[in-house]
Amino acid sequence: MSVVTLTVSDDEADIRLDRWFRRHYPHLTQGALQKLCRTGQVRVDGKRADTATRLVPGQAVRVPPIPAAARPAPPPRPVLDERTVREIRGMVLYSDAQVIVLNKPAGLAVQGGPGITHHVDGMLDALKDNDDDPRPRLVHRIDRDTSGLLLLARTPGVAAKLAASFRGRDVRKTYWAVVIGRPTPASGVIDQPLARLGVGPGALTVVASRKDEDAVHALSEYEVLDAAGRRLSWLALSPLTGRTHQLRVHCEALGTPILGDPKYGGDAAHPEGFVDRLHLHARSLDLPHPAGGRLQVSAELPAHMRETFRQLGFTAGATPAPRRS
Structure with a gap:
């Protein structure tokens, strides 16, 4: 040695x-x-x-000299069946030599956990071009109940570059949400520190006092894109920080919880006459591409949000094709 x-x-x-x-x-x-x-x-x-x-x-x-040491081989990854391969490949909106962008359906977890055996992370081997290629890596996360854009890196180095872009706020993320009520004013920044209560699946994010030692800084931009009177509104939301459940708690803090939210907003978030699923969708990403330039990708709304838009008369318009400039 x-x-x-x-x-x-x-x-x-x-x-x-x-x-x-x-x-x-x-x-x-x-x-x-x-x-x-x-x-x-x-x-x-x-x-x-x-x-x-x-x-x-x-x-x-x-x-320095590092002694060799026996280390148990990791357990082999399960062989993916054809249905799972079709499922993950059907989510791909954009792919090149550095990145992959998925449109994740609502209800599908990004990673495993207690009682969760079917998740995006468990399918990523299906996105390798060749058996010898590294396994694509998750760059960020979105909630299980949230639909929309999920960014993957093809190699560890690309993952590190993209993670640095997220840390430096060089990535612009826009979510669409249908909320109960109508925020006043019609646009602004929600500046409310947050804290986590509990651990595991039952943990909650809550608005915290600025003096709370567990509080973390959290900022979200919002804009009303359309409204059905004072009853329901369509918002564009951009998280300027990345806290767990940030947009869901910030909308609740505005007095306008997200329609169908199973965790926040209470009974008010579940009015009759609408699909009772979380109406939060990761609509667009605008980020520095690891090989230069910028990449813009948008994702179509999920079926339950399209139905609610139809009921309320909201018009989303055409979804632009991915573009690298």
Whole structure:
């Protein structure tokens, strides 16, 4: 065993040092890596680095002798049946060598959990072009009950670049919602800190006091696009921060909960005469493309929201085709 120096590749741009080690030395534990960094045995371009350091292509990573260790092989992924393959491929709105954009249906979870065996993450192998390609990676999440756009990266390096864009607020996300009532004023910014109560599936997000030590900053833009009197409104929503259930709680805080919300809004969110499903749809994404330029993608409304639009006389218009500029 001896010291080796490895060069960060273009595909590893902006990846954290600990994740870089996980890719190259999967048997090295996080605790062992932290010790190597703390004692200066791991260096990036000759300088000490911690596990959260983000790497740049061309940098030299000094790797000290690392003993080989047996590590149980991960369990094989289940073979996907033809129906599941058709299901995930039918969601694809845009695909190129770097990214894939899906239109996720309402009711389908993004990842697994207690009692959840059918989810997007479990289908991603079906989106590989070749068996030897890396498995596409989720870049962000949307709620199980929310329909619409979900962004995937084809490689870990692309995933790191896109994650940096989300952190830097270079990504513009627009959601459409049908809400109970009509906000006043007709557009604005909701500036309400949020906090999580509880853990697991039963956890709730609530508006918090700014003095609450558990409170996190949360900002959402909203605009009324149309309204059926004071009864129901169609909103465009843009989260400027990414908190769990942020838009759902912010709409409730406005006094206009989202129609059909199973968790927030109480009885008011479930008036008779409408499909009783969450009316929240991730409509559009505008983001820097990892290979340059920007990518704009929009997703058609799900069937239950199209029916509600028809009942209320709202006109969504044509959905533009994906565009990279």
